[in-house]
Amino acid sequence: MAQVSLEGIRKVYPNGFKAVKSTSFTIQDGEFVVLVGPSGCGKSTLLRMIAGLEDITEGTLKIGDRVVNNVDPADRDIAMVFQNYALYPHMTVRKNIGYGLKNRGTPASEIAAKVEDAAKMLNLTEYLDRKPAQLSGGQRQRVAMGRAVVRDPALFLFDEPLSNLDAKLRNQMRIEIKALQRRLGTTAVYVTHDQVEAMTMADRIIVLNAGQIEQIGTPTEIYHNPASTFVASFMGAPPMNLIEAEVADQQVRINGYDGLMPAPGSYAGPVTMGIRPEDVELDEQGSVTFRVDILEELGAHRLLHGAIADQPFTVMVNKDHDVQTGETRVTLKPDALRLFDAETGKVL
Amino acid sequence: MKRAGFDNIWLPVALLLPQLMIIGIFFYWPAGWALQSSFFLQDPFGFGSTFVGADNYTSLMGNDQYKRIAWFTVVFSILVTFFSLAIALLLAVKADKVLRGAKTYRTLLMWVYAIAPPVAGFLGILFFDQSTGPMTKFFQMFGWDFKLGVDYNATATAMIIVSVWKQIPVNFIFFLSGLQSIPRSVREAAMIDNRSATGRFWQVTFPLLAPTAFFLLIINITYALFDTFGIIDALMKGEPGNNPMTLVYKVYLDGFRGNDLGGSSAQSVILMVLVLILTVFQFRLVERRIHYT
Numbered sequence: 001m002a003q004v005s006l007e008g009i010r011k012v013y014p015n016g017f018k019a020v021k022s023t024s025f026t027i028q029d030g031e032f033v034v035l036v037g038p039s040g041c042g043k044s045t046l047l048r049m050i051a052g053l054e055d056i057t058e059g060t061l062k063i064g065d066r067v068v069n070n071v072d073p074a075d076r077d078i079a080m081v082f083q084n085y086a087l088y089p090h091m092t093v094r095k096n097i098g099y100g101l102k103n104r105g106t107p108a109s110e111i112a113a114k115v116e117d118a119a120k121m122l123n124l125t126e127y128l129d130r131k132p133a134q135l136s137g138g139q140r141q142r143v144a145m146g147r148a149v150v151r152d153p154a155l156f157l158f159d160e161p162l163s164n165l166d167a168k169l170r171n172q173m174r175i176e177i178k179a180l181q182r183r184l185g186t187t188a189v190y191v192t193h194d195q196v197e198a199m200t201m202a203d204r205i206i207v208l209n210a211g212q213i214e215q216i217g218t219p220t221e222i223y224h225n226p227a228s229t230f231v232a233s234f235m236g237a238p239p240m241n242l243i244e245a246e247v248a249d250q251q252v253r254i255n256g257y258d259g260l261m262p263a264p265g266s267y268a269g270p271v272t273m274g275i276r277p278e279d280v281e282l283d284e285q286g287s288v289t290f291r292v293d294i295l296e297e298l299g300a301h302r303l304l305h306g307a308i309a310d311q312p313f314t315v316m317v318n319k320d321h322d323v324q325t326g327e328t329r330v331t332l333k334p335d336a337l338r339l340f341d342a343e344t345g346k347v348l
Numbered sequence: 349m350k351r352a353g354f355d356n357i358w359l360p361v362a363l364l365l366p367q368l369m370i371i372g373i374f375f376y377w378p379a380g381w382a383l384q385s386s387f388f389l390q391d392p393f394g395f396g397s398t399f400v401g402a403d404n405y406t407s408l409m410g411n412d413q414y415k416r417i418a419w420f421t422v423v424f425s426i427l428v429t430f431f432s433l434a435i436a437l438l439l440a441v442k443a444d445k446v447l448r449g450a451k452t453y454r455t456l457l458m459w460v461y462a463i464a465p466p467v468a469g470f471l472g473i474l475f476f477d478q479s480t481g482p483m484t485k486f487f488q489m490f491g492w493d494f495k496l497g498v499d500y501n502a503t504a505t506a507m508i509i510v511s512v513w514k515q516i517p518v519n520f521i522f523f524l525s526g527l528q529s530i531p532r533s534v535r536e537a538a539m540i541d542n543r544s545a546t547g548r549f550w551q552v553t554f555p556l557l558a559p560t561a562f563f564l565l566i567i568n569i570t571y572a573l574f575d576t577f578g579i580i581d582a583l584m585k586g587e588p589g590n591n592p593m594t595l596v597y598k599v600y601l602d603g604f605r606g607n608d609l610g611g612s613s614a615q616s617v618i619l620m621v622l623v624l625i626l627t628v629f630q631f632r633l634v635e636r637r638i639h640y641t
Contacts, residue, residue, distance in 0.1 A: 053536050073536075074543035086533035090555040097553075100541035147541075 002077075002154040002187055003029045004050065009059035011211075019045040019243060021211045022059070027189065027204075032181055034190045036068075036198040037208035038234070044159060046208070047191045051080050051157050063155055079148035080157040080188050084164060085140045087132040087147075094128040097146045104151075118150040121180070138169045145177070149184060156181065156188040160189070162197065174200060176311035195235045199223065207231050209291035226338065229345035232274045238303060241280075243311040244342065245273040247286070252337070259287045262334055270342040277303065277316040279336035286329035290315065379620065386613035397610070404614035414598070414615075421594040424508060425572035431512045432568055434563070436519030441549070443520070444527045454524065461517035465575060469582025472510035476502075476583075483509075497585055504592040507583055511576045519564050525558035527553070562634055569626065573619075595619055 004027040011020040020042040022348045025032045035043040048054040050061060052073035061069050070074050079100070087096050097118055098111045106114075115120040122142040132140055141161060148156055161177070162170045178201050181188050192198055198205050199219045206229075207214040207222065215227035226232035232240040244255045252273060278301075280290075288308055292315075296303035304315045304323060315330060317323060339348045386404050408414050428460040443453055462469070475483045476496040483506075487494040494502045517593050530553060538552040554561075574588050584591050588601060595615065603612030 051536075051540065053539065072543055073539045074541065078540065080537065080540055082533040082537060084531065084533055086531065086537040088534060088538070088552055090558075099538075103542040105572065146378070147537075 003027060003062075004155060004187060004189070005062045006046075006050075007060040007062075008273045009046070009049060010057045011042070011049060011054065012057045018051070019211055019300075023213055024059075025206060025216055027187055027211070030185045030187055032178070032188045032190065032203045033206060034198040034204075035206050035208060036192055036195060036234075037214075039193055040210075041208040042086060042211040043191045043193075043208050047157055047159055047189060048187060050155075051078055052076050052121070054342075056296065063173060077154040078157055079151050079155075080159065081141075081144045081148050081161045083160040085132070085144045087140055087143055088154065088300045089132050092129050092131055093124060093135070093143050096132065096143055097150050100147065100151050105179060108197040114150050115146075118146040121149070122146050137165050138173065141173060143166060144152050149180065152184075152186075153204035154187065156186050156190075158188065158190040160192055161190075163192075163194070165258070170197075176239075196237065199235070205235075209234075225347070226274070227347050229272055229274065230339065236276065238277050238314050238316070240274045240276050240338070241313050242272050242311060242340075243308060245271050245339075247271050247339065252339075254288070254309055254311070256286070259289075261287065261337070264334075264337055264339065265348060267339065267348050271348065272340040272342050272345065274338040274340060275332050275336055277314045278315065279333045280315045281331045281333070282315070282317060282321060282323070283329060283331040286331040288330050288332065289327055291327050292323065295314070295323065340345060350508045370533065382613040382616050382620075384613075385609055386617050388610050390607070390609040400610065405618070408611070408614060408618070417593055417595060417598050420504070420592045421573070424504070424511075424576075424592070424594055425569060426517065427508050428511045428572040428576070429568040431508070432515035432571075433564060434521055435512065435582055436516045436564075437523050437561075439516070439520050440523035440527055454521070457520050458517050460514065461521075463514065465514065465578030466582050468510055468514045469579040472506055472579065472583055473585070475510075476506045496583065497587065497589075497591060500590055500592055503583060507576070507580055507592065510579050510583065511572065514579065515568060515571055519568065522560050522564055523557065526557045530556045562630075565634070566627070566630060571621070573623065 006026075007024050008010060009020060009023045010018070012018050023046065025103065035046060036045050039286065045054060049056050050063075052068070052071065056069050059069075060067055063076060063078070088099065091099065094115055098115045101111045115128070118126070119128055122145055124139065124142055124146060127139060127143075132143065141164075144161070150283060158177070162173050165173060174197060190197075190201060199222075202219055204216060204218055205222050206216050209230050213221060215231045217225075217227075222231060222235055226235065228241065229242055233242060245254060246253050247263045247268050247270075249268070249309070250263050250266065251260045253260055254273070290304075290306055290308050290313060292304045292306040294305040296305060300319055302317050302319060302323065304317065305312075306315075306325075307313055340346060341348055385397070387401060389400045389401060389403070390397045397430065424433065443457070446453055460468075473496070474480075475481050477495065478484060478495060480494075481494075484494045484496070487502075492502075493499075494505075496502055496506055534552065534556070535548070538548045542548045542551070573594065576594065577596055577600070578592060580597050584593070584597075591600070599612050599615045599619065602608045602615065606612075
């Protein structure tokens with residue numbers, strides 16, 4: 001178990017591509033941190049640098065108190081779970097799980113006991129003598145987990161481990177991984193492009209975009225107080241509504257619409273206004289006209305897709321609201337309004 | 349798995365026919381002839397033949413020269429197979445690590461493959477030439493008076509070196525594509541599990557390369573036994589004398605130079621049976637231990 005710290009870590013590939021721009025953060029002992037972002041944002045590169053599978057161009061990486069920039073992956077006291085499981089196809093489950101221990105000179109009797117324990121914990125006992133090809137996707141993923149936990153490392157690294165599983169299994173494994181990490185208390189870094197995984201599993205989320213950190217925070221902070229329009233639109237399903245507006249005299253006016261709303265803060269000038277779809281209420285006396293084009297049925301909720309003053313807008317309502325397409329009036333909860341700089345997209 | 353069926357019997361037969369005809373004409377027919385003529389003694393002038401039963405076989409068994417050639421063939425095949433596989437594997441592992449210029453490197457190594465065996469043999473003659481050959485001079489530095497075509501060991505060495513050299517590119521290409529088809533993440537997982545690169549190679553990479561290696565083993569044994577004919581012929585310059593040769597060359601020599609078709613046929617039947625046994629043995633014993641993904 002250990003704290004992990006990155007100080008000014010950069011990655012530039014030989015072809016000049018800057019995959020990760022100067023990045024610094026610290027992961028506390030036992031914390032579950034999720035790196036999330038769209039593909040190509042540098043999240044996997046960052047993880048692979050922590051694992052030692054990728055050279056660090058610049059900066060200092062510490063696991064515990066030790067600088068590990070030039071330490072061999074096998075000596076970093078880490079375990080990694082890969083997207084396609086990366087099991088050794090010619091070894092049985094038992095050998096797959098025990099391989100790392102064997103190479104570290106653990107006595108055979110101890111390996112056998114540890115492998116049995118890990119298998120029991122992951123419900124793999126009856127599959128120990130099978131080869132990976134004879135297992136289902138979920139079972140393979142469990143073997144990959146077993147290979148990681150059996151070594152009792154200081155740090156778990158997960159590289160999109162659930163993206164090859166079907167939706168139902170993914171939900172189940174999500175809970176299992178989180179529970180396992182809780183129980184073992186091992187620090188974990190988890191890379192995903194799926195914001196639901198990030199929201200549900202993380203103690204803290206790091207949102208990355210184009211090789212840079214956009215925001216670091218707990219899932220609640222990220223959801224309610226996004227630091228930029230990028231975070232606002234990336235996190236949450238459906239994403240936050242972002243519409244162009246103007247602030248003057250502490251009043252917000254949506255571009256192309258006459259109604260005024262009280263503005264938070266004292267900024268004046270053009271802004272991007274953000275509001276979560278569930279923070280909008282249907283209201284006969286509402287101040288804003290919303291045109292509903294499409295109804296999307298989600299069971300517990302309905303999504304109303306449409307526009308305010310020709311700017312795309314989505315509202316989420318409870319299932320017992322009876323709604324039709326066409327014009328209706330809504331109220332935007334004043335304390336749920338977020339204002340972003342119209343130029344930079346940063347929160348104001 | 350779903351099995352597709354044919355409604356009538358003639359379509360599949362028609363589809364298989366070209367293949368069956370090729371096998372029939374070029375394998376079963378000549379093999380049948382060889383088998384038949386191995387029981388006859390042919391008149392050297394082609395005026396007829398006499399049935400001699402198993403005489404052709406029994407006389408081979410008592411023939412010291414034949415035994416010596418058989419022994420040389422075994423040593424030759426083992427050495428050629430081993431070195432051409434080992435050197436190719438080493439080159440492939442090194443080439444696999446090269447990221448830049450990998451294509452150029454591969455093409456350069458593949459060129460040798462385009463050379464026909466007799467040409468390879470001729471190049472061998474130039475290299476091992478008694479007065480000007482660089483390899484001859486190289487061996488002379490170590491005090492070995494290398495005489496190609498005269499000294500038994502010298503000729504054998506040249507045959508093995510040229511045969512190995514000729515076969516390396518094929519093995520290299522197969523090994524390289526085998527290496528590149530191993531998922532990167534499996535090797536990376538091994539890097540985290542095992543500090544030693546040698547350990548990783550023998551415990552993870554090599555077992556995953558085993559199907560390729562097994563295929564190449566069969567190809568290379570066949571090559572050493574049969575396809576080296578052109579190299580051997582060129583290096584011997586048509587003068588068998590005291591020179592080493594393989595069983596295939598002896599078949600040719602006795603049959604077409606010595607006009608002993610019966611004896612030559614008997615030899616080729618023996619060779620056929622040996623290859624059959626070897627193949628069955630390989631599939632039974634070696635293949636069972638291989639993991640196919």
